[in-house]
Structures are given as C-alpha cells and as structure tokens.
Amino acid sequence: MQTTLTDSAKEAADILNSGGVVAFPTETVYGLGAGIDNPEAIRQLFHAKGRPGDNPLIVHIYSLEQLADVADEINPSARVLIERFFPGPLTLVLKKNQLVPYSVTAGLETVGVRCPANLLAREFLSHCSSPVAAPSANLSGLPSATSWETVFEDLQGKINGVLRGKPSSIGLESTIVDCSGPMPILLRAGAITLEQLQAVLPEIALNIVTNEAAPPKSPGLKYPHYAPKASLILVHANDRITIGPHSAYIGISSPPEEFSLAKICPNLEEYGRELFSFFRHCDAEGINVIYCELPTNTGIGRAIRDRLIRASGSH
Ligand code: TXA
Ligand code: MG
Numbered sequence: 001m002q003t004t005l006t007d008s009a010k011e012a013a014d015i016l017n018s019g020g021v022v023a024f025p026t027e028t029v030y031g032l033g034a035g036i037d038n039p040e041a042i043r044q045l046f047h048a049k050g051r052p053g054d055n056p057l058i059v060h061i062y063s064l065e066q067l068a069d070v071a072d073e074i075n076p077s078a079r080v081l082i083e084r085f086f087p088g089p090l091t092l093v094l095k096k097n098q099l100v101p102y103s104v105t106a107g108l109e110t111v112g113v114r115c116p117a118n119l120l121a122r123e124f125l126s127h128c129s130s131p132v133a134a135p136s137a138n139l140s141g142l143p144s145a146t147s148w149e150t151v152f153e154d155l156q157g158k159i160n161g162v163l164r165g166k167p168s169s170i171g172l173e174s175t176i177v178d179c180s181g182p183m184p185i186l187l188r189a190g191a192i193t194l195e196q197l198q199a200v201l202p203e204i205a206l207n208i209v210t211n212e213a214a215p216p217k218s219p220g221l222k223y224p225h226y227a228p229k230a231s232l233i234l235v236h237a238n239d240r241i242t243i244g245p246h247s248a249y250i251g252i253s254s255p256p257e258e259f260s261l262a263k264i265c266p267n268l269e270e271y272g273r274e275l276f277s278f279f280r281h282c283d284a285e286g287i288n289v290i291y292c293e294l295p296t297n298t299g300i301g302r303a304i305r306d307r308l309i310r311a312s313g314s315h
Helices: 009-017 039-049 064-069 076-085 119-127 148-155 194-200 268-284 301-311
Strands: 004-006 022-024 031-035 058-060 071-073 090-096 110-114 161-163 175-178 185-188 231-235 247-251 261-264 289-293
Touching: 004 009, 009 022, 009 031, 009 119, 009 161, 022 119, 022 148, 031 039, 031 058, 071 090, 076 090, 076 194, 148 161, 231 301, 247 268, 261 268, 268 289, 268 301
Parallel strands: 004 161, 022 161, 058 110, 090 175, 231 289, 247 261, 247 289
Antiparallel strands: 022 031, 090 110, 175 185
8 A cells, every 4th residue: 555645634634535544643643544434444544553443543523513523412521621621632532422433432332532733633634524533643552653754654555644744742642531421530641631620620530440350441541552662661860770781761850870862851841742752762773771760740740650651561
C-alpha cells in the first residue's frame, strides 16, 4: 500500500472519505483516523496498528453540534466539562448513540469523544463526512507518535495517508473522564489536570481498581504501553545512581552523574512534550537503560508519572 504524505487537510479528508485510514496531528499526539461509518476502514485501522480488538477507539469531532451524532445522553457533569474544556486535550466517555458501531467501542455501550483544539485537526475533521475514530498513530505498545515523521516510521505502507502538521504541542495523550455513570471518574491523567477538573467538578473520583477480576473501566489500561526497547529506571531528584554503558537520562533536575545522552527539561510541560520522542531517540541510538525522573503527583506531573510507571512495566 502506498502511504500519501500531504500538507492539505482537504486531501487527507478525501482519502479518509473514500475509505482510507489517515493519520493526522492533534495537540496531544498524532491520531490514526477512520470514518466511524466505514467498518472495513475500522478493521484496517486495528490491523495496521496491531491493536487488540477489545480496546475501544476515541471518536473525534470538530464541533459541538457533531456531539449529537455520537453521544446519546449528556449529563450535568459532562456539560460542565464540555463548557470548560472543549475543544482541547480532554476525552469524555458518554453513553453512545446507535450511529456509533460496536467495532469502534469494542462492544461497550459507551463512547470516548474528543474535540481537539489543534486547528489543522479541526480543519481535517470538518472535511470528513462522518466523525472519525482514532487511536494514537503508533504501532501498538510503542510510545505514541508526536510528529508526522514518527507516524511514518511506524506505519509507512500500512495506512493510506499522513496529514503532516507540526509536532504535538502537549506530547501526552488526552485526559479521559468517564461521565457515563452517576459519578465522574478520571480514567487517564493528561494535560487537563486533576486539579483543573476538581475546580469545576469537586466530586470527581479517581479510577482506583478495587476488584482485579472486574472488567477494566478503560480497556486500554490493561495493555503494555508507551514502552521503548530500552529498560526504564525511575529515579527521584536526589537519588544516587551508578550508571552503566549506553545509559540516558530525562528529567527536570540535573542528574548526579554525567550521561552521554541527557535531556534536562526546564519544566514539566517540556518534560511531557519531549518524553515519547526522547524514548524513540534513545532506541535509535542503541541506549539500553533510560533513567527517568519521577515527578510528584500534582499538575501535569500526574500524567508523566502515569506514563513512566506504565512504560517501565512496574504497575
Ligand atoms: O490524545 C488522545 O487521546 C489521542 C488522540 C489521537 O486523540 N488518542 C489516544 O487514543 O490516545 P488511544 O486509543 O491510544 O487511547 C484511548 C484510550 C484507551 O485506553 C481506550 O481503552 C480508552 O481510551 N477508551 C476509549 N473508549 C473508551 C470507552 N468507551 N470507555 C472507556 N475507555 C475508553
Ligand atoms: Mg495509544
């Protein structure tokens, strides 16, 4: 299959509208899109990523009017979040309506909905003839792609097109809040922080797994994620570390040892933006071990911690 690279949102949408699978930029990470009304394209999308069929996809819309095509019931907590944070790096889990096929929701009665803020994403979505189902545009299990070049590396020859935009400005996947039940629940931390959510919805709960045997609330959370080939060692700012050969470091504090490859970020936003591309860079450089500073569980630190813990396989 030939993968068309384009800078035109309209051309990318035309490819999707004729049944293709097309990657596009968003402010969180790049997405891999297929029309929700095209079962064959959805099937190809799962196949291209190597994604397990029981992991549901987020549906992307460009305007609030399109919400009615996707979700059936928008309760008061969902309304508050939509008003405050749409468009942006937030996904809401809502009761799905009958236009959304079970192949998109992996059999669930709920659907994840997101309206990205990125203007090229919105222009692309506005030219698409239906809402667009899109997971992150990386091979399943690898770090999410935050640039079109990375998408191309992973998926060249497996998808129909890539809409080339700028590198993702946030670099971490969207915050996910489940608003389909009586109580809003934070399912995945992201750039919209728990503190920001609590400011408008004080009753929001954390997704604490109390019964391991129960089906996971967000099916994707049970799969290995974001992992580079190198092993990760999670460290704190003042830890003493003795490094071996082919080691790298990323964090916001200066490491106590001299690394040949190190990224010291001026703040947590930059840490989040650079994390996945640093993982991939380390793999390309043949790094064996990446030392990653574990931020505290506040602000966007919560999302970085979550990705680091899951990427290290230590959850
Ligand atoms: O920032 C993002 O969210 C990016 C961009 C492209 O929008 N997308 C993304 O998709 O990260 P993905 O497929 O890599 O992660 C989506 C997560 C998965 O963990 C999935 O299980 C969960 O969202 N999810 C999707 N629909 C759900 C639903 N109805 N109920 C619970 N979790 C759901
Ligand atoms: Mg993903």
